Structure formats: structure tokens, C-alpha cells
Amino acid sequence: MTESNLKKTWLALSAEAIEVDILTQFILPALLPSWNFEGNEFCIEYPTGKGGDKVDIAVRKNTSTDNFAQSKSNPFLIIELKKRMLDISTGSKDYQKAVVQLKRYLDTSATNCKTVRWAILTNGNYIQLFRRHGRVVYPYTENILLTPDNIDEKIALIKKYIDQPEKCLSVALYNNKGGVGKTTTTINLAGILSLPAPYGFNKKVLVVDFDPNQKDLSDLLDFKAPPLKLSEFFLDYKNYKIEDVISSYRLKASNNHEYGFDIIPADEEFLRIGNRINSITIGTLRNCLSSLRKVYDYILIDSPPGSGFFNQEAIAASDVVLMPSKHNGIASFKNAALAIRSIFPTIGEKRRSHNSELGNPFPLPIFFNGEQISSAGKQQAQKAIFQIIKQVKTEEKIDITPFFFPKYTNAQKNLEIFELPSYAHIASASFSHRPAVFNNKKAREYYSDLVREYFI
Template sequence: MLKLMPKISEHALAELKLQLDSRPTVRGSGDEGNVVTPIIEKLLVTLEFGQLDRVPQFKANSSPSRKSDIACRYPDKEGNNFFQQQKDPFLLVELKSTGQQLSLNSPHYWKAFAQLKEQLLGNNAMSAHFGLISNGWELQLFKRFHKVVHPATSILSLNTQNAQEVSNCLLRILQEDKRGIIIGVYNNKGGIGKTTLTTNLGIVLAQSQKKVLLVDFDPNQADLTDSLQQPVVEGKVWNFLKGKVPGKAIIQHCSFSQGKQQVQFDLIPADKSFLESHDVKIQQEIRLEFLRNRLKELSKDYDYILIDMPPNWRWFAQAGVQASDTLLVPASHIDRASLRNLEALVTNFIPQVNQRRAALEEGGPNLLPLVLNQYQHTDAQARNCYRYLADIVAKNNEWKDAFNNFFYMPPKRFRRGQHCFELPYKIEICRAPLEGPKYVPAPLRYRRAKQVYEHLIREVLL
């Protein structure tokens, strides 16, 4: 069905263009208030936020940290406006001065993103779905899904010529039906736990009443489909990607039980017809962005879509990363190559995908904290791993702020330095797939297995 383009008010657009025209040609550093704020206020009017729908200096956090420059919300069903109520914002805006360039390897960009994220996760902003950063010349819209904040557009430049197009693009996303998040699980090193993480994380999310779809996009191995003891298909996923069959026709419903416990989720299984085709034929028939387009349609019916990918950077991995809103990267603290691969991911693969998505006005994917999987360490091993990570970051100085996304500060631990999420080695996790008489996934069979994924979900997702 053709989606109707939202209509921007001509008057609001003319006012925005006027403001953009009067922008000084030299980009200064102390002009956040007198140049950037008026431009963004006019932009917000084109997005249908009237004067009573905006609050300046909104306290998104109850702690005494920085305030959000502007918060907005459309009137609610009863017609109450945000200015009166000053609660439940929908969009938070973080403004920077025009001299602070916003580009993917600029420190200003990552600082603005970190500030926006902190505010979006503030306890007075639980209702916020979107965040915007802008310096009056460039802007980017982000989407929030519980704890995860990911780009909704690429970094867009804003000028008189494209003002209408930019407003339309933002308004379309703000008015989009609510949808879940697409998380790609990827590292181009083999055997470090991508499939296990995808399966068990999905199952524990489903156990917490989330609607989950798992996607096996590694047809060569088909490990995800096989580990769930589901049949592979032939041709169905190929036709789904080409838009010839609807998602409903290819999705397999999975249900497992253990005693009184039950878990249900959906699966797009591996398609063996891909194995019979040369990569060139696949590329000719199926464009890289098709998987994202199809999964975005399906994401209206799910909270979480998790994609399992192969350990390389060929077509399936590229399409899987391109399809993701955000990436979950498992690595091993004792496997140097799995850590070294992060360098290629941050400095090469993600920028490639960002560029392809920017051509479609889309941003991302970005990164969730790194998962050090099968973590079972001596102090010396832990030190070596974090030192090697620090070396990788130091070696790629211009990307150091992008690498910071891999690290986070666990609330209860104050060891010096930066931290990754450490997912322990559990014998129950690797034992479950081979146990009989009937297959029961590890988190359903063993409490100890379930707990490690619950911890990951608490820290990173929900």
C-alpha cells in the first residue's frame, strides 16, 4: 500500500527557510542560543510541534545533570498540552553550537550522542521515543527502544534547498507506526558464540513475554535452525526477500516446554536454495537492503528481531548488518582474532553500511556494549584482554569515540578503566543442545543458563 507523505505546513516551511537564509556563513562556536535554537524551533514547527508542545530546558533526569535543551510532545487524546503538564516528553533535542561538526568520527558527534542518550534514559523521559541532535547545519534523529538508542536517520545536512525534504523525512519517522528493534549478532570470527547468543537471548526475551522473531541468515551452516530442531526450507526465504511471498508464509512458530514452563517465539529458518546459487546470482537478484525492508515490515508485529550471521564479511553478513538497527558483538577474551576483528568492524564495515544506508536517508547501525562470551578468566587473562582492547583503540585514534560504544560502566563495579559485558562460560549452555530425550533450550532447562541472559538483558536492553 502506498504510504501517504505527511504534509508540511507551507507557512512553517517558509519561516524555517528564512531562518536558514539568515544563518551566518562562518560557523562560530558560541552561537548555540542565538543561531541554532531559532532554526531548530522553526524546524520543530514544521514537525507540527506548536508553541505549547515544546518546553525549553526540560529536566529529563532527576539528578542535577544537564537539562535537555528542548523537549516536545504532541497534545494527548484529551487535548492536554505538554507545556501545561511538563511531563511525558516524546522527543528530546540536544543542541550544539554551529562550530561543533557532527560527523561519524568527530568527538563532538559522540559527545552529543552520549548526552542525548543520558537524557533519553533519564527517569523523567521514560515516555520519550525519539531524540534529535543538531548544530543548525547538521542533524540526526535517533530512536529509543527501552535502553537502546539507535540512529533513525543518517546525519543530514540542513539547508534552504533540502529543508522540505528533511522535514518530510523526520515527520514520516515521527509518525511511523510503533515497531520493535532489529538486533544483528555479528563478529567475523567463527565459533565465538553468535548462534548461541542469538538463540538463548531470544528465548529469554520470549520468556519475559516479549514477541520475538529469530532469523537464521547463515544458510551455509544453518546452525540456528538446526539447534532449534526446525526444518530448513528451500526457496521460501529467497522469495520472501524478493517480496513474492509475505512474511507470514515463511515464519515457523516454535514452542518448547519443560514442566509447567513454556516458551513461544517465531523463526525465519535457513533457506538451502542459497547454497545452490553463486554469490553473484544472489547479488543480482536480491539487493542488500531487501532484508532490512522486509524485516522492518515484520518489526511492527515483534518487540525483538534477532539476526544470526555467518563469520565473514560476504553477502549474508553484509545484508544482515545492513538490516540491523543495532549490533550485538560477541567476542572472546582469550581469542585475539575475535578482538582484532572489532577494528575492521568499527573502522571499515560499519562505515561502509552507514554510507549505503545514508543514500536511503537511514542511519546506523550502531553498537551495543561488547559481549565477552564464555568468560572464565584469571586476573592476568582479563588484564591482557582489556590491554589489547585499549591498544586497538589507541591505534585507531580517529575512531576512538566510536570504539567507546563497546564499553560501559557496570553500575555495581568500580574497577578502574572501561568495561565490556562479561557473559560467563556455563557448562549448561553448551550441554543443552545435545541432551535428550527431547530437546529443551538451555534457558528453559537450566536456571543458571537463564540467569546469565537475564543479566545481559537488564544491563543492555531493558
């Protein structure tokens, strides 16, 4: 069999190649052409717009009126290179530093990179694709080890992802503990994201209630049941239409314009077909929702507490996981740490039986949900979290600091954790069968702050 130009070029790359060698001997002559980018569709040492930061290469297809190499505007993809002998295997110290660097290039303050949708980290041995959706940057694929047997396949797979960008970010609301406000957060996030400007963010949102035991979300809102139960679709999704599982939750404004979001309601029938569920591989819900990833801006999945099938499926269906917490819940902090270092990677491995090379569900930083916190209480929580971080770093050589203290650096030891304040109208809104953000200005302000902190 004739070897591809990509494979031959990669095989010729020295084991001691430094960044410039990888750029000139592999990226430019082979990798970018294999992704159908031409010679005037990239910029080397591209300034990100954040201080003196420059990413190794930025890429965008030309248009009929705009040559990217000349305009250097609106990049679509950036690539950060590391020397080949640097260990950037997942979990290594150099890998963690490289990811922090890549995310800095994609921060909202990096003004020249605001349009970037994808980012690549590679040293010629490993390659990983990162996706950007609003403020969220997360590993879209595993950190793939390239070999002579897989290089053509893996590079083609990344091309497929880059060529077919999805509209949607899928978010699981998760905490192993109950009573932390997952359902309230889900409903009001959906509400504020879907509200038209200037009240909200004018996004198309789908909410999935995947807690058949409690059905809190489905019971809190007033909508017409869809023609098909989720359990029926779930067990035979290739022979049904996903649209038949979706309900519309809409209200009319005074100008007669409708606003709201869509819902896949909880289905108690799941509880009666447990024996059939046991044979289902984790990742099925993601497959069920896959056709909707080009339809919605956000899919929000309300997951049950615990660690059972429904919890795992909700997480496996998500790109990122948002974890509401209580400042006085040390068990919740420990669970978050366990989820970050063990639960999410395990679920990611399971769902790769459906979606090969897909990255693990990615945890967003925790936030304190719905309680007034005194200075003493905040300091106590910070101390407890620091002990957990220290233990994980000592025992497993993993730094989980960014998932608790996202603004913490060695230079600025910022221990800030986002707080969603307690407010009576948020809790009482359930009696009106509406999200609090639809009725109350203060609730809209709180949840707008949450959206801006994490998503937009």
C-alpha cells in the same frame, strides 16, 4: 516556486547563531510547527532527572487531559542544540562529545526522560535523529547536512520517522571469527526475551537464521518448516507474503499456556543460486523484514562468520550489532575495531541505496562469552584492547573506547566488560532441541543479566 516558511526561517538564521538563536528563531517558529507540534507542547531547559542535567527542549503532543507544558511529564522527543559555528560533522571531537551528552540524557538513570522515544542533535547546519529502544540509543539517520535544496525534504523525512515509530529493534549477532557462541547467544536471547514474566521479559521475538552454510540455529530447534523458502521470498519479496516464510517454535507449560518465539529458518537453496545473489544490492533483507518491524519487539539475526554476502546482509538488516567475543581472541578484538570504524559504515552506505538517510548499523559494546576468565587473563585482554583503541585514535582520530569499555570515563577509568559465564547446561541444551533458558534457572539468570545490560 514559493519558499516554505521552514526554508525562509532557516535561511534567515545567522551563520554565527548560538543555541538560544537557533531555538527562538528556527526551532520554535518553524521546525516544531512543521512537525505539527503546538506552542504548549514543549518545555525549554527540561530537567532530565539525572543530576543537574537539562536538555534544551523536550516535546510531546498534548492529550485531552494532559497539557505537556504544564505537567512536564512523559516527553516523547528531546532536542539538544549546539551553536552554529561548532563543528558537529560526523567524527569530529565536538560531535562525539555531543553524542555522549545526548546519551547521558537518555540513560535509564535520567528518570524524567524514561518515555523519550526520539532525540535530535542539531546546530542548524547538521541534524541527526537518534532512536531509543529500551536501553539502546542509536543514530537512526545519518548526520544530515542541511542545504537550501534539501531542507524541506530532510525535515519532512524526519517527521515521517517520528510520526511512525517502529516497535522492533533488529539485532545482528556478529563476529568475523567462528566459535564465539553467536548461535547459542541468539537462541537463548530469543528464549529469555520471549519467556513470560517472572521468568523472562514477555517480548514478541523473531529469529532469522541467515547462515545457509551451517544452519546451526535451524538444526538445533525442532519446528515445522514454513510453506515458503526464504530464498524464494528474498528474490521476489514484493510478490510473496513474509508470513509464509515464518515458522512458529512453541512449547507448552504445565498450565497449558504456550511460550516461545518465531523463526525464519536457514535455506540451503541460497547456496545454489549464487549467480542471482550477486546482482542483489545490500539491504534487501531489511526490506524483506520491513513489514515485521511493527509486529515484533525484537528481530534477532544469526549471521555467519566472515565478510561475504550473507554476513553483510545480516548486518545491513540490523539496527544494532551485538558482538560476542572471547577474552583470549586478539584477532576478534581487531576485527571488532575494524567493523566499528570501517565495515559497518561501508555496509551502511550500501544499504542507503534502499533506505536513504538511514544511519549505519550501530555496534553495541562487545562482551566475553562463555569462558571462565582469570584476573591475569582479563588484564591481558584489557591491555590488548587498549593498544587497539590507542592505534585507532592515533591513526584515524576515532575514539572507539565506548564499544569496548562502555563504563570508562576520564574520571572513572572503569575497564569492565560484560561477561556471560560458561555453564555446562547452556552448551548441552542443544541435545534437547530447546534453549537452555527454557530448562535451567541458572541459564535464565545469566541471559536475563545480558538482556538487562544491553536491552531493557
